[in-house]
Amino acid sequence: MSLRALVALAGLGAAAATAAPFAYITNQGSHDVSVIDLATQAVVATVPVGRSPAGVVASSRAGKVFVSNPDSHDISVIDMRTQAVIGRLEAGAAPVGIDAAADGSRVFAADWYGNRLLVFDPARPAPVARIDVGRAPAGVAAHPDGDTVFVAERDDDAVAVVSLRDGRVRARVAVGSHPFALLHDAARERLYALNVQSDDVSVIDLKRLAVIATVRVGKAPYGAALAGGGGALLYVTNQHDDTVSVIDAERLTVVRTLDGFGYPEGIASDGGRVYVVNWMDERVSVLDALTGRTLRQIPTGQNSRGFGAFIGAPTP
Amino acid sequence: MTPRFTRRRLGAALLLAALAAPALAHGPTRQKAVEKITIDAPAAVVWAKIKNFDALKDWHPAVAESPADNGNNEGSVRSVKLKGGGELSEKLEKYDDAQMRYSYRAKDGGALPVTNYTSTIQVSAEGGKAVVEWRGAFYRGYPNNDPPPDQNDEAAVAAITGVYQGGLANLKKLVEGK
Numbered sequence: 001m002s003l004r005a006l007v008a009l010a011g012l013g014a015a016a017a018t019a020a021p022f023a024y025i026t027n028q029g030s031h032d033v034s035v036i037d038l039a040t041q042a043v044v045a046t047v048p049v050g051r052s053p054a055g056v057v058a059s060s061r062a063g064k065v066f067v068s069n070p071d072s073h074d075i076s077v078i079d080m081r082t083q084a085v086i087g088r089l090e091a092g093a094a095p096v097g098i099d100a101a102a103d104g105s106r107v108f109a110a111d112w113y114g115n116r117l118l119v120f121d122p123a124r125p126a127p128v129a130r131i132d133v134g135r136a137p138a139g140v141a142a143h144p145d146g147d148t149v150f151v152a153e154r155d156d157d158a159v160a161v162v163s164l165r166d167g168r169v170r171a172r173v174a175v176g177s178h179p180f181a182l183l184h185d186a187a188r189e190r191l192y193a194l195n196v197q198s199d200d201v202s203v204i205d206l207k208r209l210a211v212i213a214t215v216r217v218g219k220a221p222y223g224a225a226l227a228g229g230g231g232a233l234l235y236v237t238n239q240h241d242d243t244v245s246v247i248d249a250e251r252l253t254v255v256r257t258l259d260g261f262g263y264p265e266g267i268a269s270d271g272g273r274v275y276v277v278n279w280m281d282e283r284v285s286v287l288d289a290l291t292g293r294t295l296r297q298i299p300t301g302q303n304s305r306g307f308g309a310f311i312g313a314p315t316p
Numbered sequence: 317m318t319p320r321f322t323r324r325r326l327g328a329a330l331l332l333a334a335l336a337a338p339a340l341a342h343g344p345t346r347q348k349a350v351e352k353i354t355i356d357a358p359a360a361v362v363w364a365k366i367k368n369f370d371a372l373k374d375w376h377p378a379v380a381e382s383p384a385d386n387g388n389n390e391g392s393v394r395s396v397k398l399k400g401g402g403e404l405s406e407k408l409e410k411y412d413d414a415q416m417r418y419s420y421r422a423k424d425g426g427a428l429p430v431t432n433y434t435s436t437i438q439v440s441a442e443g444g445k446a447v448v449e450w451r452g453a454f455y456r457g458y459p460n461n462d463p464p465p466d467q468n469d470e471a472a473v474a475a476i477t478g479v480y481q482g483g484l485a486n487l488k489k490l491v492e493g494k
Binding site for chain 1: 345346348350409410419434436451453
């Protein structure tokens with residue numbers, strides 16, 4: 001190998017070590033987070049966090065990962081460059097779903113038992129606002145407009161549209177039975193609500209704040225991610241079916257159902273790959289986004305969940 | 317500090333604790349049990365032994381009766397009577413004869429100290445032998461903080477693990493004939 005090639009390789013290696021995205025998988029049974037380097041597809045760190053970590057959001061803009069720990073009532077803050085916990089935020093009774101503002105300046109967590117949306121400035125150790133929402137708030141999705149945050153009100157079968165400026169719920173959209181996870185589709189200005197009890201996905205048009213379609217999937221849909229060219233495919237994990245539904249995001253029809261998963265929960269995509277967290281099997285399945293084929297399995301910690309947008313890379 | 321002041325402070329502290337208690341209450345965390353056994357027989361033979369949803373009584377040593385109201389059709393409910401007393405009501409949620417697998421969900425309030433319990437049993441072929449995997453996901457019986465010892469996470473895992481181990485060991489004995 002020529003010197004030039006070696007130098008080029010070394011350069012690539014260095015770039016991969018600092019800039020390659022990482023997947024942060026919460027392990028509820030071992031109270032830690034498995035950090036997967038997506039360039040090498042290997043676990044590069046296992047980070048102890050609070051008790052029973054469930055929710056996660058990797059904020060590339062903040063260079064930080066926020067992990068909700070329902071059993072220690074807090075949020076662990078992980079630095080993406082050092083893969084170490086650098087902070088802890090007090091988070092009500094039981095934080096579950098979590099998301100971050102597009103610019104990384106705010107973090108939002110649903111307080112499952114407190115029936116509130118907690119708003120954090122990550123530099124401060126306690127919430128800067130607490131906004132009342134409906135019963136058993138679960139999934140959270142922040143809109144890039146900087147004002148709107150959506151919260152799945154599981155036991156009310158609704159999605160709350162929260163205005164941060166007003167500090168209150170400004171609208172509600174009735175969805176299917178027991179919505180848990182939410183996913184914002186920026187390209188189509190839609191919100192997907194996954195209804196774990198009615199086994200379907202409510203598609204909400206955000207301009208009209210109305211459900212425009214309901215897509216039947218497998219039993220207990222739990223997590224969703226957009227993948228493929230331009231987010232053409234909506235992937236949904238079906239916990240109780242051990243399957244993943246692949247939906248044509250334009251036509252809103254199921255194009256295929258993949259099997260071979262073990263209680264699949266969290267899901268996220270990056271660079272033509274889809275990462276599915278298997279709670280039962282304690283591993284991440286790496287899929288080819290276009291074909292749905294499983295390329296590889298990566299072991300995680302115990303009872304892995306990865307509930308949220310778990311992939312990110314620190315922006316330089 | 318006067319005793320009276322101390323009492324008042326204590327009273328305030330107790331009141332605060334009482335107010336904080338419901339807010340601090342957090343739900344249990346989902347638990348699981350996975351048990352596997354290798355049986356020296358073709359997978360199809362082992363599947364034939366357990367494939368009928370109502371056949372539990374024929375191979376699980378703790379089960380006296382297990383009639384199902386709609387055979388192997390999804391939605392069929394089997395009423396399990398345990399030999400030691402106690403009952404369970406389990407609904408068939410998924411049945412796949414080709415994959416040699418079925419999944420069911422238990423109604424809460426049965427003889428096991430769990431809630432929201434779902435389970436899957438599957439037979440697969442591995443090098444001429446059968447591997448049976450029985451796995452379940454569930455929450456403990458007690459929904460709030462500080463569960464009594466017989467309804468905590470450990471009790472739930474121990475109970476389900478016991479059901480699986482007992483059933484699989486007996487199934488192996490029945491099929492292998494030793």
